Amino acid sequence: MNKYFYIALIIILIISVKLSLNIHNNNDKSTPQSVVQKADQNPLQISVMRQKSYPGSDLIIEQTLENDSNYHQYVASYLSEGLKIYGLLTIPLGDKPKNGWPVIIFNHGYIPPSQYRTTERYVTYVDGFARNGYMVFKSDYRGNGSSEGQPEGAYYSPAYATDVLNALSSLKKYKDADPGRIGMWGHSMGGNITLRSLVVDPQDIKAAVIWGGVVGTYDDLTNNWQRKVTYQPPANELALRNRYRQNLTSKYGTPKDNPAFWNTIDPNNYLSDITTPTELHAGRADEEVPVAFSQGLFDRLKGIGKTVEFYTYSGADHNISGSSFNIAMQRSIDFFDKYLKGGEL
Numbered sequence: 001m002n003k004y005f006y007i008a009l010i011i012i013l014i015i016s017v018k019l020s021l022n023i024h025n026n027n028d029k030s031t032p033q034s035v036v037q038k039a040d041q042n043p044l045q046i047s048v049m050r051q052k053s054y055p056g057s058d059l060i061i062e063q064t065l066e067n068d069s070n071y072h073q074y075v076a077s078y079l080s081e082g083l084k085i086y087g088l089l090t091i092p093l094g095d096k097p098k099n100g101w102p103v104i105i106f107n108h109g110y111i112p113p114s115q116y117r118t119t120e121r122y123v124t125y126v127d128g129f130a131r132n133g134y135m136v137f138k139s140d141y142r143g144n145g146s147s148e149g150q151p152e153g154a155y156y157s158p159a160y161a162t163d164v165l166n167a168l169s170s171l172k173k174y175k176d177a178d179p180g181r182i183g184m185w186g187h188s189m190g191g192n193i194t195l196r197s198l199v200v201d202p203q204d205i206k207a208a209v210i211w212g213g214v215v216g217t218y219d220d221l222t223n224n225w226q227r228k229v230t231y232q233p234p235a236n237e238l239a240l241r242n243r244y245r246q247n248l249t250s251k252y253g254t255p256k257d258n259p260a261f262w263n264t265i266d267p268n269n270y271l272s273d274i275t276t277p278t279e280l281h282a283g284r285a286d287e288e289v290p291v292a293f294s295q296g297l298f299d300r301l302k303g304i305g306k307t308v309e310f311y312t313y314s315g316a317d318h319n320i321s322g323s324s325f326n327i328a329m330q331r332s333i334d335f336f337d338k339y340l341k342g343g344e345l
Contacts, residue, residue: 044158044248044265049200054162056169062086065119067093071130075118076137080166083148087139087167088118090130091176100178102340103171104129105205106138107164109188109212112234113151116144122187128329129185134336135177139167151237154189154196155214155221156244161196168197168204181340183207185332188289188318191215195297198278199270207339209332211281212318216293218255218262227288271300277307279335281328283316309335 041048057079065073068090076089092101106129108122118140130136141160143151152159164184172179184205186194191213198208216224255262263269278301282294291312298310311331313324320328 042248042252042261042265044156046196046199046264046267046270049158049161049196052162054165054169054201056080056166056171056173059089059170059174061089068127069131070094073130078167078170080142080163081149083142083163085139085142085147085149085163085167086118086145087137088126090126090134090136092130092133092135096176097178099180100176101133101135102181102336103135103137103177103183104336104340105164105167105171105182105184106136107184107186107190107193108138108141109186109190111144113141113144113237114234116140118145124325125185125187125329128333129336132333132337133341135171137167137171139163150240152244153241154192156241156248158196160189161193161200164193164197165201168201172204181206183209183336183340185209185211186213187211189214195267198274198276199267202273202275205276207278207336208276209279209281209335210294211320211328211332212283212286212289213280213294213297214289215268215280215297216290217268217296218266219259220290220293220296222255224292225290268297268300271306272304274301274306277335277339278309279332280308280310281313281320281332282311283313283318283320283324285315286318288318 043049060077061074062077063075065075067073070093072091072093074089074091075086077084077086079085106122106126111121118138122138126136126138140147141151141163142149149159154160168182171177171182182205184194184197184207186192186208187210191210192215194208194210195213195215198205214221252258252261280294280298282291284291294310298308301308311328313320313328316322316324316328
């Protein structure tokens with residue numbers, strides 16, 4: 001009897017050890033998302049960008065430009081990750097409000113970085129906000145124009161968003177700015193930068209306006225973006241842009257192959273954290289960025305109860321130029337007035 005008892009006990013012990021080993025092995029088989037989150041962090045991931053600091057620096061006036069009718073203009077600079085970044089700064093003439101002027105950070109779209117000049121392009125857009133009582137700052141981004149660094153782009157590198165977030169910190173410290181009334185405007189690629197900034201820093205940006213934004217998901221950018229306008233960037237810039245995209249797809253696969261990773265770098269996956277009222281504009285004849293990108297972002301924001309408005313313009317192009325420009329600009333000014341000025345004139 002004792003003999004059978006000991007045999008049974010040995011069998012039970014063997015089975016218990018085997019079950020324990022199986023459970024241990026199964027626990028080691030992490031899901032792809034767990035691997036992404038714990039062992040393989042990427043600087044473009046929203047969670048990683050939120051952990052970084054964006055101290056900015058003092059804003060330095062590098063060149064005084066000719067005044068416009070009711071505002072000063074300067075070329076200014078600040079530091080982002082040790083790089084000297086230039087930008088266009090406008091400051092209203094007249095008596096500064098008690099807490100400083102409301103600010104609009106202006107995120108420009110793609111211009112070939114070697115051709116970019118701080119004082120060129122978007123002149124009418126900047127003027128529209130500057131003459132209506134706003135400080136405006138248009139960062140060049142690294143590698144654009146005279147700014148230091150490499151032009152890494154916005155979609156597959158955090159570099160440009162990092163430059164904008166450091167500009168935000170620099171402006172919060174600037175003597176003429178009201179740190180509690182800072183908004184953000186973005187066009188095309190700058191719309192993508194704006195959206196990423198909104199989910200990385202949901203607190204400091206009080207209003208956002210995006211025109212013709214590249215605000216689709218990464219699946220959209222990969223599979224649903226067929227430009228009707230043929231454009232080929234200079235070879236060196238194209239090679240740099242492709243390298244960052246290739247690095248991601250080589251390591252993680254495509255958005256279709258590995259959605260778990262791509263969701264972690266996609267601002268559209270973090271919209272529930274946005275607290276900023278947002279206004280979207282798109283030209284219905286846009287041949288560069290699909291109107292569906294803006295429509296999709298509007299639907300996603302509206303679907304989770306966020307404050308968002310969306311306007312489209314029949315016959316308007318990517319820049320919403322022509323007869324629609326003044327309408328879109330006035331709507332943008334009114335939106336910023338509502339959320340940055342509280343309706344004050």
